[in-house]
Amino acid sequence: MEVPFFPTLFSCIKDLVVQQALFSTLEDWLVKHPKILKFSWENGQTPASSHRFLTLTVLSYISFTFVLSQLSRPSLSRPLLKSIAALHNIFLLTLSFIMALGCLVSIFSQVPNFNTLVCFPRGTSPSGPLFFWAYIFYLSKIVEFMDTLLIILSGSMKRLSFLHVYHHSMVVVMCYICLDSAQSSVPMVLVTNCVVHVVMYTYYLLCTLGMHPKWKKMVTDFQLVQFWLSFLIMAMLVFYHFTASGCSGILSWCFNAAFIVSLLYLFSDFHAKSYSSNAKVFKGN
Numbered sequence: 075m076e077v078p079f080f081p082t083l084f085s086c087i088k089d090l091v092v093q094q095a096l097f098s099t100l101e102d103w104l105v106k107h108p109k110i111l112k113f114s115w116e117n118g119q120t121p122a123s124s125h126r127f128l129t130l131t132v133l134s135y136i137s138f139t140f141v142l143s144q145l146s147r148p149s150l151s152r153p154l155l156k157s158i159a160a161l162h163n164i165f166l167l168t169l170s171f172i173m174a175l176g177c178l179v180s181i182f183s184q185v186p187n188f189n190t191l192v193c194f195p196r197g198t199s200p201s202g203p204l205f206f207w208a209y210i211f212y213l214s215k216i217v218e219f220m221d222t223l224l225i226i227l228s229g230s231m232k233r234l235s236f237l238h239v240y241h242h243s244m245v246v247v248m249c250y251i252c253l254d255s256a257q258s259s260v261p262m263v264l265v266t267n268c269v270v271h272v273v274m275y276t277y278y279l280l281c282t283l284g285m286h287p288k289w290k291k292m293v294t295d296f297q298l299v300q301f302w303l304s305f306l307i308m309a310m311l312v313f314y315h316f317t318a319s320g321c322s323g324i325l326s327w328c329f330n331a332a333f334i335v336s337l338l339y340l341f342s343d344f345h346a347k348s349y350s351s352n353a354k355v356f357k358g359n
């Protein structure tokens with residue numbers, strides 16, 4: 075049984091994309107490179123793949139964040155802090171772009187149809203190009219811890235919110251679980267999040283350069299759309315799971331679904347507090 079519309083749309087886009095001359099060049103670089111093609115996530119063998127690594131990383135992040143936020147901060151000069159932030163933002167926006175492109179090219183090169191994209195067959199192993207990009211995505215979430223350090227060093231402690239620390243710590247856990255269970259929704263969630271992060275890190279970069287873009291609200295709107303889209307993808311996964319012969323990683327689906335719902339709640343709250351007319355009146359006073 076199929077969800078109408080999406081499979082046809084996927085085939086049309088795929089047919090169009092693979093005909094482009096640029097596609098085979100990108101495929102050679104981002105899919106067929108031996109390191110990418112032969113990638114395999116092996117728990118405890120692949121760097122950063124053990125449960126112990128995950129636990130220590132997340133606990134260290136939370137502890138350091140708590141301790142550093144309580145200590146008197148080292149006084150970094152503002153230009154130095156801005157330079158570090160600019161480099162960090164350029165790095166993450168470039169990496170997010172490459173990950174989105176790598177994963178999209180892998181989808182069109184390796185995934186035969188929409189059903190498989192949303193629902194990997196049961197027993198799929200986390201190997202090959204799609205999981206290579208999921209692995210880089212997981213590592214990039216650890217690099218994103220630097221956002222927290224930048225907030226602490228800048229001394230704007232009100233930005234060190236529950237939303238920020240919760241998001242940064244749990245997203246690493248989510249990526250780990252997705253890799254370890256070869257979760258079906260990985261490619262689409264990855265592409266969506268990387269596209270949003272290209273926009274978000276461009277916003278942060280412009281802030282660092284002293285331009286505070288007027289489109290901040292659009293970035294938050296875009297993030298909210300992303301969570302609704304992720305929710306739709308998760309719903310399709312369940313649909314295919316129960317109407318076909320089952321999807322890979324269905325157990326870890328519960329964790330992802332709960333995490334996405336919590337982010338929807340927290341970001342809607344952030345949106346209401348930052349952009350509602352009451353918030354504007356409050357800021358204006």
Ligand SMILES: CC(C)(COP(=O)(O)OP(=O)(O)OC[C@H]1O[C@@H](n2cnc3c(N)ncnc32)[C@H](O)[C@@H]1OP(=O)(O)O)[C@@H](O)C(=O)NCCC(=O)NCCSC(=O)CC(=O)O
Nearest residue numbers: 159221224225233238241270274278281282290293294297
């Ligand atoms: C528009 C947002 C992206 C960011 O909202 P904020 O209120 O944090 O933004 P802001 O306008 O205060 O940010 C501008 C300030 O950030 C500084 N800044 C620059 N680079 C930064 C970086 N990489 N991380 C954190 N802060 C940074 C700038 O120098 C500037 O400081 P100055 O003003 O001093 O010049 C929003 O939608 C949002 O996500 N809010 C939640 C808070 C959060 O932590 N979000 C990021 C991770 S969540 C995420 O990533 C979700 C997802 O997956 O999509």
